[in-house]
Amino acid sequence: MILGDAGGAAAAVELGARRVTHATAPQVWRTNHYISDALAAGMGIFMASLRTICPNGHLGFAPLKPESFHIAGATRPDFIAADSGSDDIGPVPLGNDTCASPKAWQEHDLELMLLAARKLGVPMIIGSAGDAGTNSRVDMYVQMIRDIAARHRLAPFRLGWFYSEVDKELVRAKIRGGSPITGLDARDDLTEAELDATSRIVAMAGVHPFVKLLKEGCDVIIGGRSSDSAIFAAAALFKGYPQGQSYYLGKVLECASICAEPYGAKETVMGEITADHVEVTAMAPFQRCTVASVAGHAMYERSNPFHEFVAGGMLDMTHCHYEQVADKTTRVTGMEFVPAQDCAHGWPIWPRRSDPRTQAPTRSPSTSSFAKWRPTIWSSGRAR
Amino acid sequence: MATYDMVKRSGALTPTSVCALLNADPQRLTDFVEYDPAYAIKFTILRLRRSGSPGDGDIFDAQQYAPFLDVEIDVTN
Numbered sequence: 001m002i003l004g005d006a007g008g009a010a011a012a013v014e015l016g017a018r019r020v021t022h023a024t025a026p027q028v029w030r031t032n033h034y035i036s037d038a039l040a041a042g043m044g045i046f047m048a049s050l051r052t053i054c055p056n057g058h059l060g061f062a063p064l065k066p067e068s069f070h071i072a073g074a075t076r077p078d079f080i081a082a083d084s085g086s087d088d089i090g091p092v093p094l095g096n097d098t099c100a101s102p103k104a105w106q107e108h109d110l111e112l113m114l115l116a117a118r119k120l121g122v123p124m125i126i127g128s129a130g131d132a133g134t135n136s137r138v139d140m141y142v143q144m145i146r147d148i149a150a151r152h153r154l155a156p157f158r159l160g161w162f163y164s165e166v167d168k169e170l171v172r173a174k175i176r177g178g179s180p181i182t183g184l185d186a187r188d189d190l191t192e193a194e195l196d197a198t199s200r201i202v203a204m205a206g207v208h209p210f211v212k213l214l215k216e217g218c219d220v221i222i223g224g225r226s227s228d229s230a231i232f233a234a235a236a237l238f239k240g241y242p243q244g245q246s247y248y249l250g251k252v253l254e255c256a257s258i259c260a261e262p263y264g265a266k267e268t269v270m271g272e273i274t275a276d277h278v279e280v281t282a283m284a285p286f287q288r289c290t291v292a293s294v295a296g297h298a299m300y301e302r303s304n305p306f307h308e309f310v311a312g313g314m315l316d317m318t319h320c321h322y323e324q325v326a327d328k329t330t331r332v333t334g335m336e337f338v339p340a341q342d343c344a345h346g347w348p349i350w351p352r353r354s355d356p357r358t359q360a361p362t363r364s365p366s367t368s369s370f371a372k373w374r375p376t377i378w379s380s381g382r383a384r
Numbered sequence: 385m386a387t388y389d390m391v392k393r394s395g396a397l398t399p400t401s402v403c404a405l406l407n408a409d410p411q412r413l414t415d416f417v418e419y420d421p422a423y424a425i426k427f428t429i430l431r432l433r434r435s436g437s438p439g440d441g442d443i444f445d446a447q448q449y450a451p452f453l454d455v456e457i458d459v460t461n
Contacts, residue, residue, distance in 0.1 A: 090436035090443050185414070186430055295421030303428040304415040322421055 048274060050239050052079040052232055053283070055268040057255030059084035059109045060101030060131065065266050066112060068257075068284035072268040073116045079235045080117045082109070083228045083254050084141070085128025087301070093132040094225075095199050099140075100131045110141065111148045114220065118154050125210060125221045125231055133225025134202050135163045141222045157219035162209040164224030166201045185303075206311030207246075210234030227310040228254035236273050243337035247315040249273045251308050252280050252297060252332070259297035260287040281329040291322040294330040313339040388423035394458045397425050405451045 053072040055064040059082045073080075089100035099106070110126070117124035130137025138161050145159060171181060172195055181190035205226040211234045213221045223231065229250030236246035249271045252259050257267035260282040267284035280289045298305040298317050308315040319334040391397065403410040408429050415428040435443050442448065 087435070088444065092436065292422050295419070296424060299417075299419060299422060299424060299426045304417050305419050305422070305426060306417075320421075 047078075047239065049272050050079070050236060050241065051075070051077045051270055051272045052081055052235060052249065052253060053077045053268050053270045054082055054232065054253040054256045055080075055113065056082045056109055056266055057258055058086040058088065058101075058131075059126065060099070060106035061086065061088070062266055063105045063108045064112065064256075064268070065264075065284065068268040068282075068287075069112060069116070071285075072270055072283040073120065075270065076120060077122065077270060078239075079123055079125065079232075080113050080120075081125040081127075081232050081235065081253070082113065082256070083127045083226070083231055085131055085133050085225060085228075089131050094134065094202050097132065097134045097136055097200060099137065106130065106141070107144055107148070110144050114145060114148050114154075115152060117220065118157060123214065123219055123221065123235065125223070125235060127205070127210075127223040127226035127228070127231035129161075129222050129224065132202060133164050133223070134200065135165045135224065138163055138222055138224050145220055145222065158217055159220045159222070160213040160216055160218035161222040162205070162213065162224055164203050164205055164226070166203045168195060168198065168201060171195060171201060204311060206230045207234040207237055208312070211238050214238040229308060229315070230310055232271070233310075241273050242275060243313075243339075244315070244335040245273050245275065245278055247308065247310065247313075247337050248317070248320075248332060248335040249278045251315055251317075252278060252294060255297070255300065257282065257284060257287060258300065259294050260284070260289050261293040262287065277331050277333045278335070279325065279329050279331045281326070288328045289330045291324055291330055294332065295320070295322050313337055385423050388420075388425075390459050390461075391457055392418055392425065393461050396455055396457050399427065402427050403429070405455065406448060 053069075053075075055069045055072070056062075064082075084101075084106070092098075093100050113124050113126075126141060127133070129141040142159065142161050148154075149157075171190070172192060175181060175190065175192060175195070183189050202225045205223060207230045210221060210223060210226070210230060214234065215238065229247055232250035232253045233243075233246040234250075236249050237243065241249075253269060253271045257264055257269050259280060260267065260269060264284060264287060267282070267287055269289065270281045270283055272279045272281070280294055282289045295305070298320070302308055306316065306318040308317065314337070316336045316338055319336070320332055321334045323331045323333075325331045399410065399413050399416045402408075402416070403413055406429065412430040413427060414430060415426070417426045419426060431445070433440050435445075
């Protein structure tokens, strides 16, 4: 644990500088701040429900809408979180180590979120810093947080971050050591020729580095490139909620008001998780989270509305049930999480679809298990 | 909702018909879902080249819908 000031720029900020390279072998850290889940439960820290707000589905790409964010803040949520990355920007920023978003909008959102989080005394979590989530983008967001804290003379808090870039030679050693870098869907495995032609490798974090930093007692976390849902799921898992509900919470919150209607981006939504369900509520006065808007969001950014793959497993929404429980709130039950089956050397092995080039689509009943992963034909929200 | 039910009942959109409309080899179709909770039909077809790679003209694959504008739905069922 590195503790120090912020080089004079933000003396108020207590720095818990923590480099988490999730693509390397898991590291064990032991500090005085470590509170195990079991200990936390014994201390009665577990809450019957937990509420997280998300003000922006791609922090920096366009500014969050302050009105709904402040409405959400007034409800005293337990976490404030947002994803700053997106596939929308294409691969160039990843390779070139650049942002796609203007600095002014990044600072706008980070400032509003930091001020609200410190006022409430709740953690703030950002994933995929600066669009690409490369190491330099993480460092840039960390500096922005320090600068904002100094500008507002915020009381000391603990700031943590992790990096997502992976060394090319580590990947080469894996390939040569008989541990292939498996292609997703029908893509081929990574070859050394392609590795040689690669300028930068930016891995995708699951919940693990976020949970570690929360256990370290961090008040503000800046993450390198991350799975969208992991940013939010980590907070719920850290507080002891089940995997299925936790990953669903992340899945439904990650794009903020995209899960609400009528359409209007960059408005805040709130997700409340219990051991049984997730309730999602629109915070903007003109929006509602309806069965159709929340269920519809499940179709977004994935091959089908049932399966969300993250590092470490798959969120299975095949048996999700949606219910309008209040004017602006939809409750979701029935989600499940299927851990990745093969976890050799601590590296989750992603499920691989049968290559559709060699296997015709089928109308036969399909299951959601990895072993039988194949082209899928569904109707009416479940396998037939 | 009524529109969705009409389209679904008509059978105008099937794995076979969407591949034919897009001139895509049916072997590339990985998913086809009639998703009642959202009143939507979703299907996924594997790309011919990676998103954002040289020569890719549609990073989001959001410009593939034009052939569907001409689909006729039989609403007499």
